[in-house]
Each structure stands twice: as C-alpha cells, then as structure tokens.
Amino acid sequence: MNDLNHLAIIMDGNGRWAKKNKVPRTAGHYKGVEVLRNITIYANSLGIKCLTVYAFSTENWKRSIEEVSYIMSLPKIFFASYIKELMENNVRIMIIGDREKVPAETMKVIDQAIETTRNNTGLILNFAFNYGARDEIVRAARKYAEDYKAGLVDDLDEEKFASYLYTADLPEVDLLIRTGSEMRLSNFLLYQLAYSEFVVIDTLWPDFTSDILDECIAEYQSRKRNFGGRDETKSD
Ligand code: FPP
Numbered sequence: 621m622n623d624l625n626h627l628a629i630i631m632d633g634n635g636r637w638a639k640k641n642k643v644p645r646t647a648g649h650y651k652g653v654e655v656l657r658n659i660t661i662y663a664n665s666l667g668i669k670c671l672t673v674y675a676f677s678t679e680n681w682k683r684s685i686e687e688v689s690y691i692m693s694l695p696k697i698f699f700a701s702y703i704k705e706l707m708e709n710n711v712r713i714m715i716i717g718d719r720e721k722v723p724a725e726t727m728k729v730i731d732q733a734i735e736t737t738r739n740n741t742g743l744i745l746n747f748a749f750n751y752g753a754r755d756e757i758v759r760a761a762r763k764y765a766e767d768y769k770a771g772l773v774d775d776l777d778e779e780k781f782a783s784y785l786y787t788a789d790l791p792e793v794d795l796l797i798r799t800g801s802e803m804r805l806s807n808f809l810l811y812q813l814a815y816s817e818f819v820v821i822d823t824l825w826p827d828f829t830s831d832i833l834d835e836c837i838a839e840y841q842s843r844k845r846n847f848g849g850r851d852e853t854k855s856d
Contacts (some may be wrong), residue, residue: 622841626670627663628816630808631656633800633824640824646690651826653694657702662830664709664743666837670790671745674808678718678752692726695747699733710742717751718787718843746790753810760784787812792800795840797833799825815847 638648646733656673663671683691699706713733722730730749747843763784767773773780782788792810793816801822805813808850819836 621795622817622843622845624666624668624794624837624840626672626793626795627668627790628672628674628793628796628809628813629659630674630796630798630800630806631825632798632802634826637826644689648826649687649691649694650697653698653701655826655828656698656832657705658709659828659833660745661705661709662833664711668743671743672716672743672748672790672809673746673788674751674794674806675746676717676749676751677807678750679807681721683759692723695726695749696729697731699729703733703736705806706737706745707740710739710740712740712742712744714744714746714790715749716746716756717749718755719750721759723748744790746787748808751786752807753805754807756786757811768776782811792816795819795836797821797836799828801824816846817843817845 634648635645636648636653637651638645641647660671675694680691681688695823713730713736715730715734719727730747760781760782762782764773764776793812796809796813796816796818799817799818800835801820803820817840819839821836822831
C-alpha cells in the first residue's frame with residue numbers, strides 16, 4: 621500500500637462551475653473555499669501530513685481586476701470562518717510563493733493564521749499563493765549562487781537544491797489531483813512532482829467531495845510506484 625504523506629491539489633473549475641450554475645465567477649470561488657475547508661478537515665482525519673493547494677498562480681494576475689481582488693480577499697473569508705475549527709483540528713497553515721506582490725492586507729491575514737497555528741502538529745495546509753514553479757526554481761538558483769559566492773556552500777546535488785525551494789521542510793509530494801479535467805501542470809511544483817502520481821478528474825472543484833477524494837486515493841493506492849526502477853511484475 622502506498623503511503624500518502626503529501627497530497628497536492630490543483631483546484632480547477634470554479635469558473636466553469638459558476639457558469640454551469642448561472643452565478644458570478646466569484647460565487648464559484650466562494651464555493652471553492654467551503655470545499656477546501658471540508659477537504660482539509662477530511663484529509664487531516666485520514667492522517668495526511670501535508671495538503672498543498674494551488675490557490676493563486678503568478679499567471680493569475682492576468683485575470684480581471686475584480687476577480688483578482690476577490691481572490692485576494694479569500695484568505696480573510698477563509699480564516700474568519702474557519703480558524704477556530706482549524707485550531708480544534710490541530711491544522712497548521714503554511715504558504716509558498718512570492719509574498720512581495722500580494723497586497724499587505726491579504727498577507728497580514730495569512731501571516732496571522734500562520735502565527736496562530738504555528739505549534740499545531742496535525743495536517744499542514746500549505747497555500748501556493750502567488751506561486752509559480754519556474755519563479756521558485758530561478759529564485760533557488762539565485763540564492764544558491766549567492767551562498768556559493770559567499771563561501772557558505774560547496775557543490776550542489778539534488779537534495780541540496782531542494783533545500784533552496786519553498787517546500788524545503790515538506791515531505792515529497794506523493795499524489796497530485798487536478799480537478800476540472802485539464803491535462804497540464806500550469807507551472808505548479810515542477811521540481812517536486814518528478815515522481816508523484818497524477819490523478820486528473822472531470823469533477824469541478826466546487827463539486828469535489830470527501831467521497832471523490834476517497835476514490836482518488838483508491839486509484840493512487842492501486843498504482844505501482846517504482847520511482848524509475850524496473851517493474852518486476854511486468855513480463856517485457
Ligand atoms: C481555478 O478555477 C481556481 C482559482 C484560480 C482559485 C482557487 C482558489 C480557491 C478554490 C480558494 C482558495 C482559498 C483561499 C483561502 C485562498 P478557475 O477560475 O480557473 O476555473 P475555470 O478553469 O473553470 O475558469
């Protein structure tokens with residue numbers, strides 16, 4: 621049976637869900653926040669150690685000002701509604717991404733949640749917020765070059781490089797789920813997903829449920845992971 625320590629989710633389809641239900645796109649994101657709350661509590665109850673969710677990408681700034689401002693207000697909505705419950709469930713909040721461009725008010729709310737939950741030892745709910753994997757890799761390379769010049773490090777290997785990424789302290793990603801049927805990574809965790817299993821489903825994020833998560837996990841459990849080695853059970 622495959623361990624599932626770190627689950628990553630590309631929560632796609634809020635816009636299509638809104639269109640399908642004839643409501644504004646923002647209503648799709650709002651429903652997405654409620655679903656994220658449910659999945660966080662459920663994933664924690666399953667003993668999953670880390671849940672990384674793609675909440676806002678470095679490319680999402682291209683959306684309308686209205687939509688971007690609404691997404692920037694989601695952390696406030698999420699934590700105002702659920703911080704008490706997250707504390708009761710021992711959930712710890714983390715964030716990965718470029719915090720510089722995020723409005724100060726939004727960062728303040730996120731930092732408060734990080735601080736409040738700092739000593740919790742249950743599931744880590746890790747928000748990829750203003751996150752882009754290429755940006756992350758370039759930053760890591762830049763920081764390594766600085767440290768090398770300063771004589772703080774010597775040769776580089778895969779493990780050392782990973783320690784320069786935002787995800788340095790997190791376990792390897794075991795499973796990536798993408799809702800909303802698109803077959804692409806959209807600049808998400810390019811380095812970290814090297815040996816992860818992928819499950820892409822048609823369900824739109826606001827329709828995602830704990831039962832569907834169970835199905836995705838069952839699919840993951842049925843996979844044979846060999847990390848690039850040979851699968852001895854195959855005859856060819
Ligand atoms: C993709 O759907 C979804 C997003 C860009 C935003 C996702 C954010 C949440 C679900 C909430 C995050 C919560 C917090 C607290 C920050 P889309 O709009 O691209 O959908 P479409 O592909 O159908 O248009």
